Amino acid sequence: MDKQRIKHKCKHNINRVWFTLRWIFFSVLTGGILGVLGAAFYHSLRFVTNYRLSHPVVLLTLPIGAVILRWLYKICGDEGDQGTNLVLAAIHSDASIPLRMSPLIFISTIFSHFVGASVGREGAALQLGGSIGENIGKLFHISEKGKSTMIMVGMAASFSALFGTPMAAAIFALEVVVVGQINYNAFLPTVLASFTARYVALLLKAPSQHYNIGHLPAFQLTSALWVALLAALCGLVSMLFCLCLHTGEGLGRKYFKNPYLRAMVCGGSVLLLTFLIGDQTYNGAGVEYIVACLHQEVNDMGFLWKILFTVLSIIAGYKGGEIVPSFFIGASFGCLFGHMAGFSPAMCAALGMGAVFCGVTNAPLSAFVICLELFGFSIAPYALLACAISYTVSGYYGLYTSQRILYSKYRSEYINKKTL
Secondary structure (H helix, E strand, O other): OHHHHHHHHHHHHHHHHHHHHHHHHHHHHHHHHHHHHHHHHHHHHHHHHHHHHHOHHHHHHHHHHHHHHHHHHHHOOOOOOOOHHHHHHHHOOOOOOOOOHHHHHHHHHHHHHHHOOOOOOHHHHHHHHHHHHHHHHHHOOOOHHHHHHHHHHHHHHHHHHHHOOHHHHHHHHHHOOEEOOOOHHHHHHHHHHHHHHHHHHHHOOOOOOOOOOOOOOOOOHHHHHHHHHHHHHHHHHHHHHHHHHHHHHHHHHHHOOOHHHHHHHHHHHHHHHHHHHOOOOOOOOOHHHHHHHHOOOOOOOHHHHHHHHHHHHHHHOOOOOOHHHHHHHHHHHHHHHHHHHOOOHHHHHHHHHHHHHHHHHOOHHHHHHHHHHHHOHHHHHHHHHHHHHHHHHOOOOOOOOOOEEEEOOOOOOEEEEEOO
16 A cells, blocks of 8 residues: 555656656746847837937828738728737737737837837737737647646746846736736746746846836835825826727727728827827837936926827727836826925836736736846835835726736725626
């Protein structure tokens, strides 16, 4: 009897080791592939952005560019493109992510940045990674139960390669799917894929991002109260952003039922607003503006303009996502708050980025870790406080309508509802 028990345990341990080794292989393979694709994505976006900034005449294609993208998705059989929502839905359902999503989102995001649409890039990274991850799983005949893990592995790898925050990328892929539940069996695969992708991307000259925001005030009651107020306001700003996006999309479909007319009108509106502003501050990702906020050089209502530009761009049909715009909005609002309060505008801009990102994604752990990776560990107590408050204040709003919130944010209650 003892021999049989020992034999059974040995067999069980061998199977467990073999299973783990398989996932290590899949994670490293996926991370390597997406590290290459992420680096190519980064360099392509950088090239088209620099070209647009030096040749502003391309902005004139904003109205027709949106029409072209609508047509492209139609001929590819993806006219009802759900974007990141499809990726999240596929993780906890039988939905499948078509492989064609990868080249489509790659090309359409680069094109969107080329013409000057006010969109991000991490939403595209999540779609690219999710599509590649699931289809690598299909290639190796991974079981249906392993499909969700492969999608999360791809999401983590692509996010890490493109944005340069491997720790946050690994956690975000686990946390964003279902708020209140983390699939820990995917923890090791996402971590390995994330670090592999970042290493490969670095080899291919896609740099990590880190910002020096100077000396931080000591964490004490007064500074904590200022940060608490900023975080609460950022929670409201994140609600405003999500509400504008979802309401805007609904109004666009209601008043412009023809998608091509809608694309032309909204794309033209972005062009008109750009001319009224007089520069390209709110076109593209707006990384330069974010850096200016972190250097305390901004003291205006830029966050409202960015919301308007991004909403119009998304309604028009441009691709790329809303995460980088949320960083822009948070940095702008935080810097303005800091100037008005007379309290460290640079730190407020950094915390604003993390707090608004937290509010729109309902991913407080990821937001906290991304603050550490972008700004250093000295910001930790402030970032933790800001993310906790923003997560609570932002309610059940979110960028992704396929995201599920299992437990109430306000009491010990199982609710299992989709974000608003």
